[in-house]
Amino acid sequence: MKLSFLLTLLLGSLVTHLPAVEAKPAKPNIVILYADDMGYGDLACQNPESKIPTPHLDRLAGEGLRFTDAHSSSGICSPSRYALLTGRFHWRKFHGIVNSFGPPVFDSELTLPKMLKQQGYRTACIGKWHLGWDWDAIKKPGAQPNPTTGYRPDAFDWSRPIPGGPLARGFDYYFGDDVPNFPPYTWFENDRVLTVPSEPLTITPKTAEGAWECRPGPMAPGWDFYGVMPRLTAKAVDWIAQRKSDKEPFFLYFPFTSPHAPIVPAPEFVGKSKAGGYGDYVVQTDATVGAVLRALDEHGLSQNTIVVFSADNGPEHYAYERIRNFQHRSAGPLRGLKRDIWEGGHRVPFIVRWPGVVTPGGVRDALISQVDLMATLAAAIGAVLPAGTADDSHNLLPVWKDRAPSPRTTIVHNTNPKGYALRHQHWLLIDAKTGGVSKVPAWFDEANNYSKNDQPGELYDLSKDLPQRHNLYSQNPDKVAELQALLAKTREKGQVR
Secondary structure, three states: OOHHHHHHHHHHHHHHHOOOOOOOOOOOEEEEEEEOOOOHHHOOOOOOOOOOOOHHHHHHHHHOEEEOOEEOOOOOHHHHHHHHHHOOOHHHOOOOOOOOOOOOOOOOOOOHHHHHHHOOOEEEEEEEOOOOOOHHHOEOOOOOOEOOOEOOHHHEOOOOOOOOOHHHHOOOEEEEEEOOOOOOEOOEEOOEEOOOOOEEOOOOOOOOOOHHHOOOOEEOOOOOHHHHHHHHHHHHHHHHHOOOOOOOOEEEEEEOOOOOOOOOOOHHHOOOOOOHHHHHHHHHHHHHHHHHHHHHHHOOOHHHEEEEEEEOOOOOOOHHHHHHHHOOOOOOOOOOOOOOOOHHHOEOOEEEEOOOOOOOOEEEOOOEEHHHHHHHHHHHOOOOOOOOOOOOOOOOHHHHHHOOOOOOOEEEEEEEOOEEEEEEOOEEEEEOOOOOOOOOOHHHHHHOOOOOOOOOOEEEEOOOOOOOOOOOOOOOHHHHHHHHHHHHHHHHHOOOO
């Protein structure tokens, strides 16, 4: 027998008996679906009395983990988005929304897309940005807005790139309309507009709810409010399809423009709910979730993709009339709506699906915040956050994976500088005369047994009083003092991961 043949047999035997080397799993893709002004009670799986069918969100909840005590940072839009993307409570920096042609809210903070990009991710934002651009860079000298009609279409040099937007914050790609009810009414791709806004705003809504909220300013010719969500959905689905052959993992941040006003459901969704035009728009929002999930399935990406669904704040004030007209409670059992520091202003839907890691069909009442996504997703991909970043973010990966207790016991709620609230365990302190900002109709308070507050603040035990009907402020001065001290400490020093 030849020597070479013996060596071949010997080497083959050694290879056969070597211990198997386990392949390192690929980093998971990440998709964040972020609804706009959707209430805690708008999901059928979360509200047994909902008048709105949400089969795709129900499916996502059945395949993932649903949290019933999850919170956005603010009761309004831009601050919550900033907090989600930085892992920092918004009130450490600002309180209000970015107004029409407003500047960027970011400085040099490490953002979620920047962190993921450093870890080899391809990143995209498709949808509503509403975190500001450097409009001064393309504004023509001397251009000033009219108090009634806003900026003229020719106030800007639209041929130039607009700095300070998504590309400056870590996204490789952006496509969207910036804000659905603020000018300019046009499509953005990366740092430029696709169609020059050359006309003043005209709007002929088929539904009245929220139509007045469209602010005046330049518009692209033929701008179609009803076509915004369909085009964003198609763009997100197409972007996912392009990832099927990529070697690197991807991050898609898909902030919807729905069901924010103006309420513009596409024709195929009209009449699909029993909660009017808003309900139909929520059905369309649910269908967008379904389209994204279907795209992940069709391209073989579902099994290694983390999908997170949530919303930026509670439902708009039209939700009160929705109760009277359709018996649908967009805030579910909660008190308060968008802008309020009562629970309904910031307790939001939150679902996470991660096949093979998160046990499907779970429901948790653990206290969590959207600011926790930064530290949690860093842990999920094995990244280490640098010191001084994501200061308020807690790693919830053990909560997702192992149903461990939440490391978070405290959240500071805020919508404007005039009032703060502190959630600590099951206690809620409203360190202001009232937790309400949006006007509450007298009939609603009467029908739900809410009385006028005669105390300087509010205190609730949410384990016994989720609707916040029984103010314990005067009965528990020691608890009030304890929570006020904790609020001051948290605002001064922040939290440590």
